[in-house]
Amino acid sequence: MSLPDKGRSTDELLAEIARLKQDDLPVRGGKVTAYVYDTGRPEVHEAAARAYFEMLEVNTLDPTAFPSVVEMEKQVVGAVAEQLGGGSGIFTSGGTESIMLAVKAARDSRETAGRPRMAVPVTAHPAFHKAGHYLGVVVDAVPVDPVTFRASPADVEAAITEDTVLVVASAPSYPQGVIDPIAEIAGIAAARGVLCHVDACVGGWLLPWLREAGAEVPPFDLSVPGVTSLSCDLHKFGYAPKGASVVLFADPALRRRAYFASASWPGYTVINATVQSSKSAGPLGGAWATFQALGREGYLELGRTTLAAARELREGIAKIPGLRVLGDPESALIAFGSTEDADGVDVFVLSDEARKRGWFLQPQLSYAGIPANIHITVTGVTLRGVEAMLEVIAEATEAARERGPAELPEGLVELVAGLDLDALDDAAFGELAAAVGVDLGGSGQPEMAVVNAVLDALPADRREAILIRFLSVIYA
Numbered sequence: 001m002s003l004p005d006k007g008r009s010t011d012e013l014l015a016e017i018a019r020l021k022q023d024d025l026p027v028r029g030g031k032v033t034a035y036v037y038d039t040g041r042p043e044v045h046e047a048a049a050r051a052y053f054e055m056l057e058v059n060t061l062d063p064t065a066f067p068s069v070v071e072m073e074k075q076v077v078g079a080v081a082e083q084l085g086g087g088s089g090i091f092t093s094g095g096t097e098s099i100m101l102a103v104k105a106a107r108d109s110r111e112t113a114g115r116p117r118m119a120v121p122v123t124a125h126p127a128f129h130k131a132g133h134y135l136g137v138v139v140d141a142v143p144v145d146p147v148t149f150r151a152s153p154a155d156v157e158a159a160i161t162e163d164t165v166l167v168v169a170s171a172p173s174y175p176q177g178v179i180d181p182i183a184e185i186a187g188i189a190a191a192r193g194v195l196c197h198v199d200a201c202v203g204g205w206l207l208p209w210l211r212e213a214g215a216e217v218p219p220f221d222l223s224v225p226g227v228t229s230l231s232c233d234l235h236k237f238g239y240a241p242k243g244a245s246v247v248l249f250a251d252p253a254l255r256r257r258a259y260f261a262s263a264s265w266p267g268y269t270v271i272n273a274t275v276q277s278s279k280s281a282g283p284l285g286g287a288w289a290t291f292q293a294l295g296r297e298g299y300l301e302l303g304r305t306t307l308a309a310a311r312e313l314r315e316g317i318a319k320i321p322g323l324r325v326l327g328d329p330e331s332a333l334i335a336f337g338s339t340e341d342a343d344g345v346d347v348f349v350l351s352d353e354a355r356k357r358g359w360f361l362q363p364q365l366s367y368a369g370i371p372a373n374i375h376i377t378v379t380g381v382t383l384r385g386v387e388a389m390l391e392v393i394a395e396a397t398e399a400a401r402e403r404g405p406a407e408l409p410e411g412l413v414e415l416v417a418g419l420d421l422d423a424l425d426d427a428a429f430g431e432l433a434a435a436v437g438v439d440l441g442g443s444g445q446p447e448m449a450v451v452n453a454v455l456d457a458l459p460a461d462r463r464e465a466i467l468i469r470f471l472s473v474i475y476a
């Protein structure tokens with residue numbers, strides 16, 4: 001683990017990286033239905049990787065030193081703005097950073113008597129909670145409809161106070177892939193004089209192509225009156241390498257609120273559009289090259305195959321005894337849960353069973369009255385393997401039914417709920433986990449059903465404390 005005494009050859013290093021990656025989930029091929037986005041066109045990813053490499057050492061810190069950064073960023077952001085209703089934007093490292101900047105801009109857009117607040121539907125991404133936590137903006141959680149999983153405009157309106165600086169809606173929200181009623185929510189925000197951010201991190205570079213391919217997609221972008229900012233990740237359905245997102249602002253004056261400059265030290269002048277200061281232009285080069293390599297035609301074709309796969313998958317899942325699709329997703333994100341009848345299964349066991357068969361299906365814990373479920377992000381490559389995916393889901397469901405629900409050692413949930421985490425160091429936590437059969441140091445294909453079932457039984461704040469401890473232990 002330590003620094004070697006002497007430098008090693010590139011071949012040796014690459015061999016070691018291959019070894020380190022041997023237990024990783026595959027990033028290509030469509031068997032991993034979260035985290036990764038595959039076009040199914042290797043030449044596109046190759047072009048992106050080469051452009052990334054070309055820009056790797058360029059530092060975006062000083063745009064006057066590296067004008068290529070300005071030109072590339074203008075082209076990428078310009079293309080996103082052209083597609084999503086205009087505005088002035090910033091290229092960021094991901095959805096979380098785009099959201100962070102939108103929240104900062106809103107916070108700094110006006111003075112509030114009390115602490116600034118934002119109204120956030122419970123299905124919105126935790127990046128808003130993170131932004132609130134980092135930036136001192138209070139999150140007012142807004143419930144969603146228990147059947148459609150969409151935020152209700154009336155509830156959003158009820159959450160607005162004198163100190164509300166931002167209202168949030170998602171297009172779509174990640175958990176169930178449904179689009180909030182953007183026009184109504186943005187209209188309410190405008191009428192109340194509050195800014196409105198549309199989180200289109202996952203949908204911004206997907207929905208327009210799905211619409212063009214024939215899906216019914218309501219207006220959701222900056223062309224909708226009242227929408228003042230929007231986030232769109234290019235490392236999701238833009239299919240760019242990770243580290244690529246755009247945040248758009250309807251008004252350049254609002255974008256300036258996201259910027260930061262400091263001349264309060266004796267060193268070089270600091271002017272940053274993003275949270276990071278020094279950073280590689282690699283992701284920008286990768287995103288630029290992906291846009292150029294695919295073009296409108298490429299994205300539209302990906303939209304067509306994605307739409308076809310999403311429809312086939314939804315219909316197929318609905319036919320599997322014991323499963324039901326949650327809500328009526330307009331996007332390519334599908335969540336399915338268990339039926340509540342005798343056919344029902346433990347979805348966490350189902351996910352483990354799929355993983356044993358070489359497929360990663362993402363488990364989602366129950367929250368705010370929404371039951372535990374499995375999430376699938378359909379991408380450009382899914383269509384080729386959609387039948388195999390449906391077969392695996394059917395087999396894993398059957399296997400989960402045979403196995404029955406995850407068996408929790410008696411008293412485990414109560415034990416975890418009552419743990420005094422401050423009195424427990426990381427080693428003791430790891431030992432405790434091992435004692436109940438959870439190996440936190442292991443690699444390979446972990447059985448997660450017990451862990452998920454325990455977390456699922458705990459309230460959110462307890463889950464968070466346990467997850468932080470989990471992270472600390474795996475990095476021990």
Ligand SMILES: Cc1ncc(COP(=O)(O)O)c(C=O)c1O
Pocket residue numbers: 093094095096097125127170172173174199200201202233245
């Ligand atoms: C709707 C939505 N917003 C924000 C994010 C956060 O994006 P990132 O992981 O790039 O920070 C995600 C990620 O899945 C998302 O789906």
